[in-house]
Amino acid sequence: xxxxxxxxxxxxxxxxxxxxxxxxxxxxxxxxxxxxxxxxxxxxxxxxxxxxxxxxxxxxxxxxxxxxxxxxxxxxxxxxxxxxxxxxxxxxxxxxxxxxxxxxxxxxxxxxxxxxxxxxxxxxxxxxxxxxxxxxxxxxxxxxxxxxxxxxx
Amino acid sequence: xxxxxxxxxxxxxxxxxxxxxxxxxxxxxxxxxxxxxxxxxxxxxxxxxxxxxxxxxxxxxxxxxxxxxxxxxxxxxxxxxxxxxxxxxxxxxxxxxxxxxxxxxxxxxxxxxxxxxxxxxxxxxxxxxxxxxxxxxxxxxxxxxxxxxxxxxxxxxxxxxxxxxxxxxxxxxxxxxxxxxxxxxxxxxxxxxxxxxxxxxxxxxxxxxxxxxxxxxxxxxxxxxxxxxxxxxxxxxxxxxxxxxxxxxxxxxxxxxxxxxxxxxxxxxxxxxxxxxxxxxxxxxxxxxxxxxxxxxxxxxxxxxxxxxxxxxxxxxxxxxxxxxxxxxxxxxxxxxxxxxxxxxxxxxxxxxxxxxxxxxxxxxxxxxxxxxxxxxxxxxxxxxxxxxxxxxxxxxxxxxxxxxxxxxxxxxxxxxxxxxxxxxxxxxxxxxxxx
Numbered sequence: 269x270x271x272x273x274x275x276x277x278x279x280x281x282x283x284x285x286x287x288x289x290x291x292x293x294x295x296x297x298x299x300x301x302x303x304x305x306x307x308x309x310x311x312x313x314x315x316x317x318x319x320x321x322x323x324x325x326x327x328x329x330x331x332x333x334x335x336x337x338x339x340x341x342x343x344x345x346x347x348x349x350x351x352x353x354x355x356x357x358x359x360x361x362x363x364x365x366x367x368x369x370x371x372x373x374x375x376x377x378x379x380x381x382x383x384x385x386x387x388x389x390x391x392x393x394x395x396x397x398x399x400x401x402x403x404x405x406x407x408x409x410x411x412x413x414x415x416x417x418x419x420x421x
Numbered sequence: 422x423x424x425x426x427x428x429x430x431x432x433x434x435x436x437x438x439x440x441x442x443x444x445x446x447x448x449x450x451x452x453x454x455x456x457x458x459x460x461x462x463x464x465x466x467x468x469x470x471x472x473x474x475x476x477x478x479x480x481x482x483x484x485x486x487x488x489x490x491x492x493x494x495x496x497x498x499x500x501x502x503x504x505x506x507x508x509x510x511x512x513x514x515x516x517x518x519x520x521x522x523x524x525x526x527x528x529x530x531x532x533x534x535x536x537x538x539x540x541x542x543x544x545x546x547x548x549x550x551x552x553x554x555x556x557x558x559x560x561x562x563x564x565x566x567x568x569x570x571x572x573x574x575x576x577x578x579x580x581x582x583x584x585x586x587x588x589x590x591x592x593x594x595x596x597x598x599x600x601x602x603x604x605x606x607x608x609x610x611x612x613x614x615x616x617x618x619x620x621x622x623x624x625x626x627x628x629x630x631x632x633x634x635x636x637x638x639x640x641x642x643x644x645x646x647x648x649x650x651x652x653x654x655x656x657x658x659x660x661x662x663x664x665x666x667x668x669x670x671x672x673x674x675x676x677x678x679x680x681x682x683x684x685x686x687x688x689x690x691x692x693x694x695x696x697x698x699x700x701x702x703x704x705x706x707x708x709x710x711x712x713x714x715x716x717x718x719x720x721x722x723x724x725x726x727x728x729x730x731x732x733x734x735x736x737x738x739x740x741x742x743x744x745x746x747x748x749x750x751x752x753x754x755x756x757x758x759x760x761x762x763x764x765x766x767x768x769x770x771x772x773x774x775x776x777x778x779x780x781x782x783x784x785x786x787x788x789x790x791x792x793x794x795x796x797x798x799x800x801x802x803x804x805x806x807x808x809x810x811x812x813x814x815x816x817x818x819x820x821x822x823x824x825x826x827x828x829x830x831x832x833x834x835x836x837x838x839x840x841x842x843x844x845x846x847x848x849x850x851x852x853x854x855x856x857x
Binding site for chain 1: 478479480512513514516517520521540541542546547550551553554555558638640641642643644645654655658659660661663664667668669670674678679682812
């Protein structure tokens with residue numbers, strides 16, 4: 269079992285290294301992995317890309333997804349999207365496997381309430397009025413000064 | 422901060438000190454955070470003090486952090502000055518921070534030192550992570566070997582005794598609701614074990630902190646549906662930690678809701694009362710203390726702040742002027758009694774009974790405050806004003822009344838410029854009590 273998982277992680281690493289070289293990730297780029305069909309979650313993520321890049325002083329973001337809606341609509345949300353790459357479900361799983369082995373970078377942000385494995389954000393939704401937008405901004409994008417009253421719709 | 426990160430921090434700082442890289446330098450901490458205190462404590466043990474704190478977070482600029490005003494990096498570091506050393510402890514942002522400093526002329530490993538483990542995609546780091554996973558798998562199997570089929574492994578990975586106390590308040594109900602009768606309860610220190618025992622938790626195993634982390638980590642990597650319950654919100658980078666302090670999610674709430682999945686209707690299950698009169702009487706006799714007229718000082722905290730020494734001395738003088746006996750709770754050789762007081766050690770299992778007998782408690786917020794929260798003594802608890810804990814102040818997150826642990830404590834936020842007001846509040850709270 270461990271060997272199989274390590275194999276997936278190695279494949280994920282290989283994918284990541286190619287991405288790093290292609291987009292010069294180390295020079296201020298964040299990679300958004302968007303593997304979910306959750307429309308509300310995805311919209312919040314796309315709408316806050318500019319907040320993310322401003323807060324992190326980033327050059328821009330690269331989006332990786334296999335979700336049709338994201339591929340068709342993401343470009344309209346921000347001009348900080350440097351690239352929008354379509355990837356397969358298997359590639360997503362391999363990249364997540366590498367991330368589940370260890371959080372090898374802070375530049376990979378997974379737009380999900382359940383992934384990577386062990387992510388408990390889905391359990392926090394609704395507690396004390398916590399919204400998906402809160403979870404995206406605070407817990408996925410780590411915009412520390414986010415408060416719903418100041419930035420929410 | 423997880424246990425492994427703490428070990429790495431200490432090792433890196435020790436190495437810097439031994440190489441003379443901090444000598445005669447103006448030391449700045451990059452990041453006014455909960456972790457800053459860890460760095461400051463470690464530097465202090467090595468004989469160094471920090472000269473400033475810088476942060477990019479606009480909310481923190483100008484606030485007090487460990488006795489200093491937080492500054493913007495540009496305001497503190499420009500124009501360029503070779504006499505600065507900047508220490509970074511940020512697993513999540515160290516690359517951005519070093520890049521920002523590099524653009525200002527400060528180079529890594531000369532002016533800028535990263536104190537966290539520099540995680541990257543390199544083969545050695547990946548191999549290290551794989552080795553930890555394998556260790557975690559072995560540790561899990563060894564712990565669960567021989568246990569009945571539906572047994573559960575509970576892991577309390579943090580050394581804080583206050584966490585264990587909170588866990589204890591909900592643990593029995595969690596077992597009942599989930600039909601759990603067989604379990605292994607893992608903690609990472611003897612003190613945590615003692616607190617767990619207060620609640621009647623059994624089959625407690627003490628493991629090294631790294632082992633606890635390895636098991637949690639392995640489960641995530643293998644995506645195994647192991648019957649493991651991690652008794653902490655947001656451990657090892659799990660993202661729900663960033664909700665701490667947001668929308669009223671204080672210490673008790675995050676454990677109640679995110680660790681145990683309970684709503685507000687579940688009451689606390691306090692630890693069973695124990696008859697500790699004999700042990701308590703022995704301690705009072707040994708240290709010459711007075712029942713109902715003893716003030717117990719608790720100046721030490723692993724995670725929060727320190728009150729200045731001269732203020733403690735004034736408190737001691739005032740208490741003695743009221744005719745009270747005064748002692749300092751000292752849990753180890755490194756914890757010295759405040760001048761003019763008796764050093765007293767009492768085991769955590771005795772803490773509530775001891776404080777019930779003493780009558781008064783004055784301490785900085787620590788896990789001990791959770792453990793004695795149900796004591797009948799007059800409790801005066803101090804917090805660092807402007808101390809940030811994730812999304813709120815330390816008081817907002819750890820306040821005993823707010824958590825519902827007790828409604829009779831005097832809880833005071835301290836900052837140097839309001840010390841006289843704080844001292845007055847303490848004096849007002851210290852009124853002679855009727856001896857029961």
